[in-house]
Amino acid sequence: MFADRVLSGMRPTGNLHLGHYHGVLKNWVELQQQYECLFFVADWHALTTHYDSPEIVEKNAMDMVVDWLAAGVDPSKAVLFIQSKVPAHAELFLLLSMMTPLGWLERVPTYKDQQEKLTEKDLSTYGFLGYPLLQSADILIYRANRVPVGEDQAPHIEFTREICRRFNHLYGKESGFEEKAEAAIKKLGSKKSKLYRELRNRYQEQGIESALEQAKSLLDTQQNLSMGDKERLFGYLEGGGKMILCEPETLLTKASRMPGLDGQKMSKSYNNTISLREDPERIRKKIRTMPTDPARVRRTDPGNPAVCPVWQFHLIYSDDETCKWVQHGCTSAEIGCLDCKAPVIEKVLAELEPMRERARIYEEDPVLVRNIIADGCEKANQLAEETMRDIRSAIGLNYS
Numbered sequence: 001m002f003a004d005r006v007l008s009g010m011r012p013t014g015n016l017h018l019g020h021y022h023g024v025l026k027n028w029v030e031l032q033q034q035y036e037c038l039f040f041v042a043d044w045h046a047l048t049t050h051y052d053s054p055e056i057v058e059k060n061a062m063d064m065v066v067d068w069l070a071a072g073v074d075p076s077k078a079v080l081f082i083q084s085k086v087p088a089h090a091e092l093f094l095l096l097s098m099m100t101p102l103g104w105l106e107r108v109p110t111y112k113d114q115q116e117k118l119t120e121k122d123l124s125t126y127g128f129l130g131y132p133l134l135q136s137a138d139i140l141i142y143r144a145n146r147v148p149v150g151e152d153q154a155p156h157i158e159f160t161r162e163i164c165r166r167f168n169h170l171y172g173k174e175s176g177f178e179e180k181a182e183a184a185i186k187k188l189g190s191k192k193s194k195l196y197r198e199l200r201n202r203y204q205e206q207g208i209e210s211a212l213e214q215a216k217s218l219l220d221t222q223q224n225l226s227m228g229d230k231e232r233l234f235g236y237l238e239g240g241g242k243m244i245l246c247e248p249e250t251l252l253t254k255a256s257r258m259p260g261l262d263g264q265k266m267s268k269s270y271n272n273t274i275s276l277r278e279d280p281e282r283i284r285k286k287i288r289t290m291p292t293d294p295a296r297v298r299r300t301d302p303g304n305p306a307v308c309p310v311w312q313f314h315l316i317y318s319d320d321e322t323c324k325w326v327q328h329g330c331t332s333a334e335i336g337c338l339d340c341k342a343p344v345i346e347k348v349l350a351e352l353e354p355m356r357e358r359a360r361i362y363e364e365d366p367v368l369v370r371n372i373i374a375d376g377c378e379k380a381n382q383l384a385e386e387t388m389r390d391i392r393s394a395i396g397l398n399y400s
């Protein structure tokens, strides 16, 4: 019913590194070729955990957008914006909070997990409990039906789907819905009306999913129906009311294999990162001093790549031939660890070079970045407002 639309956001928590590139940004760059994409700086989300240090948020937000642009996110293809510049996110969050059972929020797996992990912070706050609902508002306000997330975040999308269904169930029942839906069916023309009714019956009476899909495809191709009528007929198929919000689907992203310099997951908190705009000399030094197989003390000792963080980098960056060279050279002690690290250094630098180039343009002209963001915020506000109009009207908050 609604156009395919992707939404994804990132908290502004500092310079982005290779973990972000391989885990998120590379995927964004691909997605922007296939879908209408909205990418946002989740600054309100950052405050749910960093409410006591808000000063970092603004600076990090601007730097982060430069990193996105450097990585190849293209503002002519995707809308880039800042969450707090689109106040409708907060309005929808508030409205959704009225109908969200407390137990649903307490059951979100990351709620307890994060509280236990981030022990240095007091996260027994209303904002922290509510952050999955803020995420739901972020998604639902754009009627984004594709949300790229890793497996750990999939429960948040499921939660959003439940919120969406609850909302549509509570507020999608406009007065005279059935009559309006019946009138809309007639507008399909006699043949298609008949087909629509048959498919609806098959789905509702026998639960045949393919009939539902076929009916949806039929509606998708109807040019002569208004958006309101289409929404009614989509809702009528499943027996409910008008669909106001759109259920998002998870676009599961493969877990990133990007390890840190010490072999753990690359993360700022482990101090094992390579930033996207890091100076090449520092990168060389960082890789040259990476730990290796601890049992390989002398150059003449054979090593074991399986326990070496450098090998993890080869798995990402090196071709088969180089990997074979490492396996053989390491286990036979024919190569030293510095020899082994050389191709990794070259590959990492080659990957980051075009990013540094692109970033330079924006670093030299910060107004350019501000304009991109301002433009994105304007577009995001327009899209959000379209949904909010329907929401206010459905709830009965249209004081006009």
Ligand code: SF4
Residues within 6 Å of the ligand: 292, 293, 296, 303, 304, 305, 308, 309, 310, 311, 326, 329, 330, 331, 335, 336, 337, 338, 340, 341
């Ligand atoms: S030769 Fe390479 S894989 Fe082997 S221990 Fe040294 S750095 Fe690691």
